[in-house]
Amino acid sequence: MRHLLSTHDLSRADAIRILDTAEEMSAVNDREVKKLPALRGRTVVNLFFEDSTRTRISFEAAAKRLSADVINFAAKGSSVSKGESLKDTAQTLEAIGADAVVIRHPASGAAQRLATTDWISAAVVNAGDGTHEHPTQALLDAFTLRRHWAKLAGTPSGGTDLAGAKVTIVGDVLHSRVARSNVWLLTTLGAQVTLVAPPTLLPIGVEHWPCTVAYDFDEAIDAKPDAIMMLRVQAERMNASYFPSTGEYSRRWGLGDERFARLAELGLADTVILHPGPMVRGLEISSTAADSARSQVLRQVANGVSVRMAVLYLLLSSGLYAQDATAAHAKESAS
Amino acid sequence: MTEPTRFLLSGASLYGERTADILVADGRIAEVGTGLDASGASVVDADGLVALPGLVDVHTHLREPGREDAETVETGTRAAALGGYTAVHAMANSNPVADTAGVVEQVQTLGRRAGWAEVRPVGAVTVGLAGEQLAELGAMADSAAAVRMFSDDGICVHDPVLMRRALEYVKAFDGVVAQHAQEPRLTAGAQMNEGIVSAVLGLPGWPAVAEESIIARDVLLAAHVGSRLHVCHVSTAGSVEIIRWAKARGIDVTAEVTPHHLWLTDELARTYNPVYKVNPPLRTDDDVQALRAALADGTIDVVGTDHAPHPSEHKECEWAQAAMGMTGLETALSVVQHTMVESGLMTWRDVARTMSEVPARIGRVADQGRPIAAGEPAHLTLVDPAARWTVDPAVQATKGRNSPFAGRELPGRVVATFYAGHPTVLDGALNTPHPAAESAGAR
Known part of the structure; x- marks a missing residue:
């Protein structure tokens, strides 16, 4: 598993790992220079099919504080409003070289669709799908x-x-x-x-x-x-x-x-x-x-940035659920 | 080159009950018996194969005219033949809607030209399926297509007065109203069965009561006006109870269940893969078990495929945006074998009853669903019950790739289909259309 799609299937251990990592990120947010080089050279796309300035800027701040390149894709006024499908949008992002897609969508299950089809290989973060999960x-x-x-x-x-x-x-x-x-x-x-x-x-x-x-x-x-x-x-x-x-x-x-x-x-x-x-x-x-x-x-708003930093970091730097993630993470924390 | 018209199906197991040869000549069953003379006939080795009367589907979407990107009469009836069908009822929700004599005659003509199976057009109950005004049911009944089944399928005839009038009116020509039972207000925006799974998935629910309340109303209306009601794609345990009650009261109601509702449940929606999105939706395992029991005991009369092909872009999308429907013609018999025969609930004789004989009677298709006996029209299906095959939508004859059984291993394979004495399918593959097909020479 390389995505964060729901909390329904999130284990206690993984949840606590995210929260603990967020604590470390929070320490960064308290510094004068709120920036880590962790995701330098990685591209995070905020793919928003619904207007949600709050969530979008929170993810944007999180990605930027990890030094990722951020692309904001608001579906309104884009090719999507001219009838482009989610599949074509995803494949476009894939071609651009997105490493992670943060998706907000009015349809329940949209994030899971992205993650479980062959449309795109990027990590998918569900930023709210319909009336399903956030x-x-x-x-x-x-x-x-x-x-x-x-x-x-x-x-x-x-x-x-x-x-x-x-x-x-x-x-x-x-x-x-x-x-x-x-x-x-x-x-x-x-x-x-x-x-x-x-x-x-x-x-x-x-x-x-x-x-x-x-x-x-x-x-x-x-x-x-x-x-x-x-x-x-x-x-x-x-x-x-x-x-x-x-x-x-x-x-x-x-x-x-x-x-x-x-x-x-x-x-x-x-x-x-x-x-x-x-x-x-x-x-x-x-x-x-x-x-x-x-x-x-x-x-909650301030903590949101720390938590989203933790999620992006864990998904992109080591893989949230990879076997060696715990060890790698422990080493980084220790250094 | 003239095609052979004389076939000896040797050693077939009639209805899975007794072994006999079947001699087919000039479109009819000439003889049924043992040790029949094969001279002058093409021999089809039917050893180990179950012989059934050609299957009749009461519920098929052929999409033509209007959505030829999804299916045509040609591709849909090829799929039908491969599935063992010799007749299909083509639902009216084409574009233009089959609500006039002209359109139903066109569909029937397309079927005759294709030559893979008998196409029986279903007429719309209301003009444009709009649920406001009766279509010219009498004109469709009197047309060359001789329509007997009328349905707004896809949409419920929800206005009780309109439904009453339709039921009354079709009595004039021995018609039947096939109702898509779905109370529209209770299902506005509905995406899947309303229950434990929809609560978790956050998808708007399609409650069982929306089906059951319409069926309850309609059986009472049918009783009141003394008419004939057919209930399409029954999907809930509660609907079964209502139909059982109605039949016990002597109400003239028949009911159909789809292969997918005999097997699949709403748990599959957890994938958010719209290949599992269908109307009515997949229900719970309790519903599946009730539907199986009802088909076995005759409360539900027939299996109807509700074959509903869609272009891939209508399924390769978000669940809420996706079209509802599943293909079914090429998997129906296998799914029934798996769910009903191999489970011990039904015999092959029951399969013949629920997939051929009674469907033909409901649609008033005189020459179909007949006994396998000398003198009868030679509509026959030979199935190998021991075969196993894995469903690959990419190699199916239907244009639709939306099979919910993709990747599953199914039992039973249609080895041959004889439509009016002609093998449309031989050795499990399409053969040729019936020579009487008007376009056969151009092929």
């Missing part, structure tokens, strides 16, 4: 949570997991690739995940997921979670009868001021709030909650 988002969430969890335990985060952490994910799970990637990854790392959503916004089959499902946000807060992850909700969903109105959604499933205050009332001093962004303030989260000291939103 593995680097989950990795940066896990990274953020792991630092918090280790700090509470008074230990360095390297090598640790999320055993015992209670994480509540709230919102539109049905359409969320972030929720899916987080459910698999956080549970792999030992966390107890609870999903809270209106029943209309949970997929049929969710009962087979390794997590608890609840409809009542207040009861979920009473269960004293260590972290609450709010998901973006699109107001247009109410037009398809997923919920009656944005007002009702906010009252039942939003992290408004009253629910936010409940955290303090329950004595949950260390409970943090995560959001993958972009936030819809006033719908799923109030400004009080978003701007509070509990909010990890900006840390």
